[in-house]
Amino acid sequence: MTTHATPTLLWLRQDLRLSDHAALHAAAAEGPVLPVFILDDSDPWAPGGAARWWLHHSLKALGTALAGLGAPLLLLRGEARRVIPDLAAALGARAVHASRLYEPWARQRDADIAAALTARGIALQLHSGATLAEPHRLRTGQGQPYSVYTPFSRAMLALGEPPPPLPAPTALTGTKPPQEGLALEALRLLPRPPVPDWAARFAEYWTPGEATAQARLGEFAARHAATYDRDRDFPGQDLTSRLSPHLHWGEISPRSIWHAVAPAGLTGGRLTYLKEILWREFAYHVLWHSPQLPERPLRAEYEQFPWQPDEALLRAWQQGRTGYPIVDAGMRQLWQHGWMHNRVRMIVGSLLVKHMLQPWQNGAAWFWDTLVDADLAANAMNWQWVSGCGIDASPYFRIFNPILQGEKFDPEGRYVRHFVPELRNVPDGWLHRPWQAPDLVLRGAGVVLGRDYPHPIVDHDAGRARALAALSALKAVE
Numbered sequence: 001m002t003t004h005a006t007p008t009l010l011w012l013r014q015d016l017r018l019s020d021h022a023a024l025h026a027a028a029a030e031g032p033v034l035p036v037f038i039l040d041d042s043d044p045w046a047p048g049g050a051a052r053w054w055l056h057h058s059l060k061a062l063g064t065a066l067a068g069l070g071a072p073l074l075l076l077r078g079e080a081r082r083v084i085p086d087l088a089a090a091l092g093a094r095a096v097h098a099s100r101l102y103e104p105w106a107r108q109r110d111a112d113i114a115a116a117l118t119a120r121g122i123a124l125q126l127h128s129g130a131t132l133a134e135p136h137r138l139r140t141g142q143g144q145p146y147s148v149y150t151p152f153s154r155a156m157l158a159l160g161e162p163p164p165p166l167p168a169p170t171a172l173t174g175t176k177p178p179q180e181g182l183a184l185e186a187l188r189l190l191p192r193p194p195v196p197d198w199a200a201r202f203a204e205y206w207t208p209g210e211a212t213a214q215a216r217l218g219e220f221a222a223r224h225a226a227t228y229d230r231d232r233d234f235p236g237q238d239l240t241s242r243l244s245p246h247l248h249w250g251e252i253s254p255r256s257i258w259h260a261v262a263p264a265g266l267t268g269g270r271l272t273y274l275k276e277i278l279w280r281e282f283a284y285h286v287l288w289h290s291p292q293l294p295e296r297p298l299r300a301e302y303e304q305f306p307w308q309p310d311e312a313l314l315r316a317w318q319q320g321r322t323g324y325p326i327v328d329a330g331m332r333q334l335w336q337h338g339w340m341h342n343r344v345r346m347i348v349g350s351l352l353v354k355h356m357l358q359p360w361q362n363g364a365a366w367f368w369d370t371l372v373d374a375d376l377a378a379n380a381m382n383w384q385w386v387s388g389c390g391i392d393a394s395p396y397f398r399i400f401n402p403i404l405q406g407e408k409f410d411p412e413g414r415y416v417r418h419f420v421p422e423l424r425n426v427p428d429g430w431l432h433r434p435w436q437a438p439d440l441v442l443r444g445a446g447v448v449l450g451r452d453y454p455h456p457i458v459d460h461d462a463g464r465a466r467a468l469a470a471l472s473a474l475k476a477v478e
């Protein structure tokens with residue numbers, strides 16, 4: 001339905017849902033609504049390739065839902081700094097509503113847009129919803145930002161239960177857009193020839209959109225949350241919630257997750273799970289207070305770290321050809337699914353920055369382009385954690401052993417055999433260290449190292465020693 005009352009613009013960004021959407025509620029309460037999404041490739045952190053695949057399908061789902069409610073989604077491309085004020089003015093809107101973003105560049109952009117709108121007598125009204133608490137809400141007893149996760153998570157838990165999620169609207173009043181929008185295909189978010197369709201298999205693993213996010217949450221809360229603490233570290237079992245891309249694109253709110261999981265009791269697996277959601281909150285807290293997080297080490301001495309950037313090494317890691325089966329399985333899962341299990345993200349990250357001495361920013365950039373859940377705060381904080389250069393990070397001298405990690409967390413080799421099928425017939429005892437297997441065993445498994453599967457790109461002990469030497473060189477500089 002369309003009316004001629006003063007309309008409101010609803011600017012959708014990383015909040016592609018209808019439930020628990022404060023900005024949508026506020027806009028709808030004011031009268032007719034024009035929902036708009038703008039693809040702005042001038043953003044310094046515009047989505048990478050895999051995230052664009054997700055975005056395409058998420059916009060499709062949301063567009064269908066909004067049209068069904070009576071307020072079709074307008075799709076545009078261009079610089080939001082220019083498009084939003086022009087569109088709001090052409091619409092005759094009295095306000096623009098949006099959910100708050102916390103990336104430093106997005107905060108600056110919103111401030112600029114608010115000023116441009118104010119100059120035209122239009123208000124930009126930002127609403128909470130991407131996090132359980134505003135990232136700047138909590139402070140230590142000394143009034144400082146938290147630099148350690150555990151006290152931060154305790155303070156978050158002490159805030160108690162968040163308010164219940166808002167219901168999805170059952171109808172909206174739409175309004176005629178002052179300009180024609182683009183067809184979804186015209187946003188060109190999917191891989192196109194001559195580039196091969198590297199995302200061809202994503203749809204086997206994912207269905208973007210709010211409906212799937214809700215269904216996945218429901219199933220996880222009912223069947224797996226209680227045993228999450230026991231199961232979460234085993235990549236071959238795949239028993240984590242896999243909600244990360246849904247959360248990144250705002251197809252589900254953290255409040256909805258809390259209220260689906262917590263009522264059965266904040267203990268055991270459910271508590272461990274909500275503490276993971278609090279790691280996400282911590283990442284936003286850290287990014288808020290340290291906007292340099294995506295680019296520069298939070299421990300300033302790491303600016304001097306003697307990295308040894310090497311294109312060939314980086315490419316071998318990206319392509320899952322390091323010779324360490326658990327690492328190669330992870331990197332190939334990333335390529336095939338646009339996602340990687342958390343335990344394996346830590347192992348592949350450690351090999352890259354420690355054994356291979358590659359700058360963490362190069363690993364983070366690859367993740368940014370290949371993860372469907374690529375999230376500036378979470379990606380940067382975790383890469384700094386892996387590299388030992390962040391706050392509350394795993395110390396650099398703690399070096400993951402990719403062989404032992406594989407044997408501990410993929411003891412039956414289910415994960416490695418799936419993603420590294422050339423090692424399928426190597427017995428469990430040698431699967432995570434094929435280069436140490438007797439010739440007879442390898443021959444029996446049909447594997448010739450160096451032909452079917454690489455030798456380790458760097459020897460574990462030598463890589464470890466080199467990483468520690470680099471660290472002591474850094475200490476000498478300090």
Ligand SMILES: Cc1cc2nc3c(=O)[nH]c(=O)nc-3n(C[C@H](O)[C@H](O)[C@H](O)COP(=O)(O)OP(=O)(O)OC[C@H]3O[C@@H](n4cnc5c(N)ncnc54)[C@H](O)[C@@H]3O)c2cc1C
Binds near residue numbers: 242276280283342
């Ligand atoms: C090097 C590295 C890079 C990472 N990059 C990203 C990223 O770009 N985007 C991203 O969402 N997560 C990132 N993570 C965190 C974590 O690996 C993923 O959130 C998790 O694997 C997603 O799977 P899930 O939804 O099944 O997680 P679950 O285990 O089911 O956890 C539930 C939710 O909690 C949050 N969460 C869990 N662990 C973390 C964590 N360590 N830091 C922040 N939030 C967390 C996520 O939102 C996740 O969806 C990274 C981790 C590492 C080690």
